[in-house]
Amino acid sequence: MSLLNVSDVSYSYDGIVNVLLDVTFTVEKGTIVGLVGPNGSGKSTLIKNIFDLVRLQSGSIWIGGQEHARPEAKQLGMYLASNDYLPEFLTAREYISMMGKLYGLDADHDEALALFRKFAMEGRYDDLIEDYSHGMRKKTQLVSALVIRPPLTVIDETLNGIDLEALHLAEKEFSRARDEGRSILLCTHDFAVLQRLADRTVFLDLGHVVYDELTNHLVEEHGSVAAMVFDYLETAQR
Template identity: 70%
Template sequence: MHLLKIDDVSYSYDGVVNVLDHVSFDVEEGAVVGLIGPNGSGKSTLIKNVFDLLRLQAGTVTIDGVPHRTPAAKTRATYLSSNDYLPEFLTPREYLRTMSSLYGIAVDHEQAQELFRRFAMPGRYDHLVEDFSHGMRKKTQLVSALVMRRPLTVIDETLNGIDLEALQIAETEFRRLRDEGRSILLCTHDFAVLERLADRVVLLDLGQVVHDSPTSDLLAEHGSLSAMVFHHLGHEATD
């Protein structure tokens, strides 16, 4: 079953330049899909369309079979953005309580505190976010998603700025989400993470899907995801 279905989505700013040009791909249930592409390729614009942060201009997006703009769809998915913006006047406990109330679910504070301990933030669950470093805020975002455990989690460069140990823990937890039948769309420039984790990789460039293939096939053909991307960009430069 397709948990996220993006069908023929196009988007332009001021009606001049197509940032997205007839983009279509799916994220299946129980899968990790990598979304990669050069800066300016349309990745963040696509994600904002998925979450109705930008009004869809053309095409359709469904989450778990229902239109993405409906409350039912929005409660099925969570979005971790590339910035580290969190309400500084809240503690993580208060933040998770607020988020869980919006989703209509109960929050497991014991699980959250255990994740804080594993992410090397013991005792910080009841401290104000304003005192947190960039890396701590990123890890708080990750903890929120891991506690909420929505059917679909979309991550837009949230892994930037966390330490290697935290990255390893995050990968372990992402595999656990997948094993539970949940799905992740992971947008990152860290190709090594995707080589270890992603079932499939979508390469977006100039607003179009260039590749949508199993990670194993791309690695067998190119040796690495970075080689695949550079090969593509090299052809683009000479065409």
């Protein structure tokens, strides 16, 4: 059953530059879908459309059976952006409390504290975010999603800047989320991570969906996700 359904979405800036062209794909419940593509392929614009951060120009987007701009749909998804812009005047405890309230939840601070320990941030939960490193802010973003448990989490390069141990832990937590029936759209240039995690991979280039296939099928055909991407980029008329 589809949790996210993107159908025939096109988008252009100022009516001139076409960024997305008839993009169609789904994210099923309890799956991890990888989203890959070179810079300028339209990935970030697609994610902004999914979360109604830009006005949908054509096509349709549904989340959990609700039109994506409806409040009920927005409650089902969480967007972890590629930047680390968090409210610096809050502590992590206050930030995660605030995020929980946005989703109508009381955040489980015991769980958040346990995750802070796992992510090598023990003793920092009540420190101001302004004192956090780039990697710590990224890990705080991840912890917020792991504690709130939205049905759909969209991760846009959030894994960049975290250490290898934290990356390994994040992969385990993403797998656990899938096992619990939640879904993740994982946008990353780390093809090895996608190869380990993603059930399906969507490859976007110049606003078009080039591939939308089971990840293991892509690996069988091309040898690896990285090889699939680079083989296409070397031969495509772009």
